[in-house]
Amino acid sequence: MKKMTAGEAMIESAVANGVDTVFGIPGAQIYPLFDGIYKHNLNLIVPRHEQSAAYMAMGYAKSTGKTGTFAVVPGPGILNTTAALCTAMGNCSPVVGLTGQVPSPFLGQGRGHLHELKDQAGTLGSIVKEAFHIDKAEDTATVMNQAYASVRSGRPGPVTVEMCWDIMATESDFVSPLSAPALEALPAINPDSLASAVDMIAKARKPMIMCGAGALHASEAVTALAELLNAPVTAFRSGRGVVAEDHPLGLSAVAARQLWDDCDLLIGVGSRLEMPYLRWGNYMQYERKPGRGPQLIRIDIDPAQMEIFAPDLGIIGDSAQVCHALHDLLLDKATPNPDRLDEIARAKTLAWNALQSVQPQMAYLDVIRQVLPRNGFYVPELSQMGFTTWVGGLPVYQPRTYVEGGYQGTLGFGFPTALGVKVANPDKTVVSVSGDGGFMFGVQELMTAAEFNIGLISIVVNNHCYGNVRRDQEMGFGGRFSGSELKTPDFVKLAESFGIRGYRVDSPQALKPLLEKCIALDQPCLIEIQSERGLESSPWPFIHPQGPLSAES
Known part of the structure; x- marks a missing residue:
């Protein structure tokens, strides 16, 4: 057992969850938290604006795949980070924001205490994946572990954790070092969905693969599947580089548009598919299901995506696992189009030459x-x-x-x-x-x-x-x-x-x-x-x- 403040316990829990760097600005309600950063000798980067702390954490997360962490005061401090938080939510970045609250007797009272908001967790909860509140010091490790699990489970996204001023400063006996729970298992893949996808892919003559942020960790699997099918692989923003754009099958958005009209099957991997159905279509008209174009298979770990934009076939699961499984099942069934590589090369050349006008x-x-x-x-x-x-x-x-x-x-x-x-x-x-x-x-x-x-x-x-x-x-x-x-x-x-x-x-x-x-x-x-x-x-x-x-x- 070790006596420490709940603020230090928050940091020890963060360290147990793999945190080595915090971007943050100290202030009255979160001094114990920053004292914990000092005691644990974490890499502390202090920006000149709270918004930047969250952006920096997002850059850390987006470029590594690890969780980024920032810490700022409540009220106007955490509100200053909301532009970055909604950006992290949009580009699926695992970011944890640590913040304080008014003293617990003032919570929800509207008395006008320093940095008080009417409903801070509710406000943040409308922006981020989840907004956590630690009510008791003894719950610190449990809630922190929940936060770091939430940020990475399913579709990654930002979360916030708040603790009242007086609770954060309270000293208690904690088991030290605090430990993180084992990672949750990835969702099981429906074998019937896999079988249906294999049938659709085997029949396609001109398939295309489109990647998003959910495919960033699946480069090897996506590349192997693409090479088995001679399928071009493209992306709009977040999924770029999953297959290198100088690979014979990797191509830019402009090159992909040259092949779109002849495409008979689109495989979306961890992508909202903004490019073909909004940018190449009617940007002002919402469709719940494609009204045109090729058959659509979507691979996504988030079941809600299948309702937001309904494919012909949806496969819920980790993109790397699904693509590996499809590759193995298609080994003796795929009949790649031998002319496809030449068509892709021509599209890439045409696109690159056209872009020189910009x-x-x-x-x-x-x-x-x-x-x-x-x-x-x-x-x-x-x-x-x-x-x-x-x-x-x-x-x-x-x-x-x-x-x-x-x-x-x-x-x-x-x-x-x-x-x-x-x-x-x-x-x-x-x-x-x-x-x-x-x-x-x-x-x-x-x-x-x-x-x-x-x-x-x-x-x-x-x-x-x-x-x-x-x-x-x-x-x-x-x-x-x-x-x-x-x-x-x-x-x-x-x-x-x-x-x-x-x-x-x-x-x-x-x-x-x-x-x-x-x-x-x-x-x-x-x-x-x-x-x-x-x-x-x-x-x-x-x-x-x-x-x-x-x-x-």
Whole structure:
């Protein structure tokens, strides 16, 4: 037995669940928790804004597959993290947020105690997977274990854990070290569903596989299944790199669109299938079941997905296990189309050539891909460069190396998320590319990068505007630019004021040697790309295509 505060017990429970790093900002209600971080000698990264703490935890989680953890004060502190929490919910990131509460006698009373919310757990519960409350000190380990189990069970997603101020400070006798329970078993796969899927796949002549975040751990299984079938494998955002895009069967969204009209079976693996049924269809019309296109098999660990978007056949289970099982069952039944590899190669060439029209984004992305190691990380932003990467402007070769925000489209996520990626992967190259608008949402974290020597390379494309908004206003609102044009700082001087190396370029040719230099330095660096307002070509015709490309495209 060991006497400790419940706050320290929260940290000991987190350590028992594999936590080695916490992103957080201390405050009155959670001092015992931070004292626990100190006593356990955890890696503590202190950002300059609570929102960034949660984004960093998300970057840590998304890039590793491990659970990311952050800690902030209740009320306005935890509310500051909600943009990151809804992003983590959207892109299925396992993130645990630790926070406090008012003293227990004030809970639910509306008395106006420091940081009091009407219903903090209820508010958070409407955003995250689960919001836990620890009512008694002796329940600390049990609830913490439940939280860390919940964040990873089924469809991964963020959870929060709160404890009242006085309870967290209470000293009690705990069994030490606290231990985590065994991991829950994965759901059993229905053999009848497998048999039906094998029959459908064996009959298909032009199947396609589409991956999402639920396939990030299943690269080997998906690749083996694809190679057995000669099936192209694609993804929109989160699932990129499950099959390398320089593999004969790996292809970008634009290349996949060239093969879509002839596809007779789509196998969705851990994906919401946003690309073919929303981006390639009617983005404003909800369909509960596909009204067009090929037969659809969905593989997903979340049964609710089969109701949200109903396939012809749904298989509930872990994507790696299901794909392995299908591969083995199809070994003597699959008859791959021998012409498929040539068709895929032509689609890839056509798509890549067509994307060259998106300039200057493609020229800069080509330089970044040349310099970025194969296992290096690229973190985009809601920007003209970022949108261009969605559809293949930057080929992705390994799962988890393209860290995207998902369907929330959260402006400003990129830079702080990339800091978390670099903290989790200190020996890998991490490049963040933001527009000037999105970067300013988290610019204060330059100080965090400097203080903790987080060797992130931050590229900021400075076009003095919210580029997409400005284009929409130009095309749809007669050039009435309302709130879309920005005055920006001197980013080089700004970086230097934080003690970070700052550089400026105005061409892809100038970027290449500088990026190579920054990678070699492995120190926090900022590179400003000067760009004229309204200069960029729009990538949106490739995100919402009206049909396949012509050979002349």
